Amino acid sequence: MARRRYKTADADPQAGKSALEAHKKRHEKAWSDRDLWQKFYDDAYEFAIPYRRPSSRIGKAAETIERVFDGTAIESSFRAAGQLHADLFPPDFFKLGAGAISKISLSQDQLDKLNAELEAITTIVSAFFQTGEFDLASSEMCIDLLVGTGSLFPVEGDARTPVRFVCIPFDELAIEVDAYGKVVAIFWKSRLSRRAIKAAFKDGKFPAKFEDHLREKPDEEIEILQDFILDQDTGHWTFCVWLCDSESFVKEDEYKTQPLAVPRYHRVPGEPYGRGPILLALPTIKTLNKAVELTLKAAAIQMLGIWGYRPGAFNPDTVRLGPGEMWPMQSTGGVLGPDVSRLDASAGKVDLGNIITQELRLQVQSMLGDDKLPADGATPRSATEIMERMKRIQKNYMGAWARIVNEVIPVIVMRVMEILARRQIKGVPSIDIDALLVKIDVMSPITQAIKASAHQRIIEFIELVIAIKGQPMAAELIVKVDDALRKIGEDQLPRSLLTTKDEQKALEQKMQEAAIAVAAAQAQAGNKKAA
Template sequence: MTERQNREARPVRPARKVGAAAKRATSDRGLPDGAQRAAGRNATGPGETRPGDARPSGADQRVATFGRMAKEPVGRLGAGAGAGTGSNAGTGAKAGGIAIADLRARFRAAVGQKQGWVRHWQECYEFALPQRNGASEQPGASGGVSGGEKKFDRVFDATAPDAVEQLAASLMAEITPPSGGWFAFEPGGNVADADRDILTARLARAASILQGHFDRSNFAVEMHQAFLDLVTAGTACLRLEADDFLSPSAFRFGAVPLRELAFEERSDGRMDAVFRKLSLTRDEIARQWPEARLPDRDRDEGQSPRRYAVVEAVLPDPGISGGYQLCVFFEDDGAVSGGSGGADGVLHRDRFEVSPYIAFRWMKAPGEVYGRSPVMKALPDIKTANKVVELVLKNASIAVTGIWQADDDGVLNPEAIRLVPGSIIPKAVGSAGLTPLDAPGRFDVSDLVLSDLRDRIRRCLLADRLGQSDQPGMTATEVLERASENARLLGATYGRLQAELLYPLIRRAIHILVRRGELPDMPLDGDVVQLRHSAPLAQLPKRVQAGQAMDWLSRIATLGPEALGEVDMPHMVRWLADQFGVPDHLLRPVLPPVEPSVEPMVEMAVMEDAP
């Protein structure tokens, strides 16, 4: 049985490959688009209902138009992983895509627009997150000499680094908790009521499969790194690639540092045009793009492998079909010369159906492409507190070791003095000898200034707002008020992250699993299937409403049993269960109402008519 027949016949993941076959990428480029969609629709098991089957028969054709299957292979290793077979690599200047001259011009323009931010990012990383300096060009940034150097030499106050890590951890726990359960699928508004129960069960199974791949991947590690970049620089980028079949998960994530990236923003505000600059050797290029035309020269005069500046561009396809064009090329058009080198420097051309790059921002100023972070707002206080602590430490060293003064009496020799216990210091008659100099600094004033600065830093970075919301000693009302305050503080940021992070992330993940045949084609259009965010931060408004309802119920109870009798308790309990996210299987099933039988009514009517 061929691999294509195996994918169409089996609803689960294809059989694991072994040996060299596990490293080869698979592709559906030999199949027409209709066959690819059919393979995706047939990926359900026997007796399993697809999301499209739950709709009226007249809508099935419309559902099929939403589910275009991906055209990139699965399991491709390297920076270009997830793209197609690369049959158009290096074939001319145009090659059915954007001209290479236009690509280089757009790349230079994007890099020029980014230069105004680099110095600002460097300061933010230097004082708030020095261990992950994602903005500066350092030797180990792109595969060069490995790092390991000290990063805290200029940091004297750790308030900002600690607050940044706390805020990133809070975002991770509130938006994408590692424990899972931060998303769910629900039937859309155009699904018939009779089909909702079946579709709900199938969507719950799809969400469970998707969550399992997230749990088995490196999502938690890389997502936390991306949140650190978001809090520090205001802009972060996550790359989601399809892993090979030998891996426990179909996903492979990577938090891409800002030093490698340059973005373009569309007129509608989407930041999905990505340029990524890499530094690769000839062997690395050959491994990642085997069909690429390689440079002839491999080593410099020092016999070290020569590194080439390679740009990976993922840009929206201006054509009618949509998707994204992938083009990998040398930054310098003269990098390739000689027998096997192409004249345009293109290494690889292909396309994505869904972009693997997910760029998101904390907040955005009008007319700017990149986002602004809370660290940028607190940067003046961070730098001031750092300087105050530096001066306090210098003053403390003077207070501990002391500064001494001596009269030049011709007897005391400062170079021969040893300040050790039991030492004898000679001095002339009438001379004051060696006397300590009083330190001019006042520690109480510096402590007051430093305390105020640290409070403002924590307030700007929300370190004192997003802490534990159910601390011991807090009443239920205080917990709800704390939750309401968190929702108010992060409301605008969470709305932006929903649009720029969560929805593209789930869409890309579903696309990969549909491509592998593990999920049916699921259009997240809100018509057939809608995505519901069920993260703790998304549940805060519901919990606030539930708290208000419970407060109202307690007030009603004081009016007596007649007032409580006006409350529909079964519906109240089920509504509270939904607000608090209680699973449905913990509640008793609702039995349908029993309709009165017709025969007893007829008998009663006959008896009444009888004489």
């Protein structure tokens, strides 16, 4: 593929202004807009998924749970991420099929041939998703997606592993969207050693200072910036790599498809980033954490007590409220009291901690979609209550489902197909997927459930016709039953498991011949018996 240099509207070659200088302004604007929301992201990661943050942001081996006193949000986040992963990426989670224009313009024989070819391509492409690396990267993406925005990056590998999968931490990403909310630029900021940078971009044009430091300090980590920019005229993406002290791009490349998926959960108009269940539940999570913290402090005071001693002058501005604290007092009891006396801090205590925290835990679990069954020994909930809770979560989930699916699966499938075509993998041609000629059908459980609800209307109408007419064969007079069942089967099953129309006619002919033979045998047996 011919490579094209990245051009920006601000670049002015006559004035000596390079494309990189103009690009830096766009890069800085995207990151400055993202930093406005960093406080909310910091709290979401700290209280719900504390070990998900990269070392480039918080440092290596940093302690991230000093302020966490309750693990409900952490547990529920991983349960919800696991459920989201199971719903998005079951085995054979996609298939290629003929688009709307192909179905109209091609004959049935041509359409069957096209679908057979696309199914063969699907089988080959699917094999590259059946790796532990894809499962790991997609699982990490689902965790970040619960905050609001995730990423999944199919990377071109080597001859042994043509496709690799990486989940870029959300802390290292900034994005830019157009007027319709579509992602048009992705900015990736990370830290790597000079040795790793040189190995990743062996043919890159590095500054002379980088080459000098590479020889002196090859393992020192520096910031590297890798950006992906959409050319809205051609629909292609430009990949550009640069360093902070670069005067020109280290490397540029061009891709026909979007290089990485950046799915977003719920999105507020005017905001480029998503808002996930963790961000929506953050006030309740922080309230629960503070309630548990105060409960633990109260329990510690009850265990170790607060002690008063005399002589002394009590000063409320200097004494500390904590377990085992010593308070100076003028009197500790009658006739000034003993020299040291324990103060009864629990007198008149009303224990509301467990009541409050239990209700808050249920709210957090509900908002994160963690509607697991009660533990053994707990008060059992009725089947009706459990079903209603599941229906509520499913409806809330489906509100963001279309966005998540469209921003993940078509992107990574098309990207993997481009990688395989570039590496000339046998059986994977370079084809355009536009939903008109060739489309991607998502086979995830929730998508299948949505299709099943549409199929239900067909089935209910056929049942209605049979109920009114009173004869099963009467439905054939109004509905093309075979075509309706074939349509349902094409949406639910791989095409290889369905018979073609020619195979169906041949089977019908055999069934008719078998029925005629049985009838003739019965008639012959009846004639012999009569004789």
